[in-house]
Amino acid sequence: MNNQFDELTKNLAQSVTRRAALKKFGVGVAGMALACFGLANHAQADPTFTTLDFPGAGVTAATDINDNGQITGWHIDSSGFHGFLLNSGTYTSITFPGAGHTSALGINANGDVVGAYNVK
Numbered sequence: 644m645n646n647q648f649d650e651l652t653k654n655l656a657q658s659v660t661r662r663a664a665l666k667k668f669g670v671g672v673a674g675m676a677l678a679c680f681g682l683a684n685h686a687q688a689d690p691t692f693t694t695l696d697f698p699g700a701g702v703t704a705a706t707d708i709n710d711n712g713q714i715t716g717w718h719i720d721s722s723g724f725h726g727f728l729l730n731s732g733t734y735t736s737i738t739f740p741g742a743g744h745t746s747a748l749g750i751n752a753n754g755d756v757v758g759a760y761n762v763k
Contacts, residue, residue, distance in 0.1 A: 697727050697734050707749040715747035726758050
């Protein structure tokens with residue numbers, strides 16, 4: 644009889660421990676969700692919109708912007724599909740040698756550009 648009582652109390656203790664752990668986990672997840680929603684709703688400033696037109700391009704599209712305001716993207720002109728970097732109001736075209744298509748897809752805080760290209 645003593646063994647059965649020990650097993651019963653052991654299982655009950657484990658059940659309480661699991662329940663407490665799940666409760667703490669649930670409270671933690673709920674707290675993280677509330678924090679994320681709270682932080683997401685506090686905008687630093689109203690957004691502003693700027694038209695981007697790479698000189699001589701028929702189409703210009705931005706793909707990324709970093710904290711320094713540098714913008715990457717792609718444009719299409721009469722010679723093809725190219726990437727670009729817009730830095731302090733100056734556009735720089737990015738074309739990988741021998742590629743039929745180049746895109747600048749992202750930029751980090753240091754100004755390093757990442758992209759993709761297709762060979763002709």
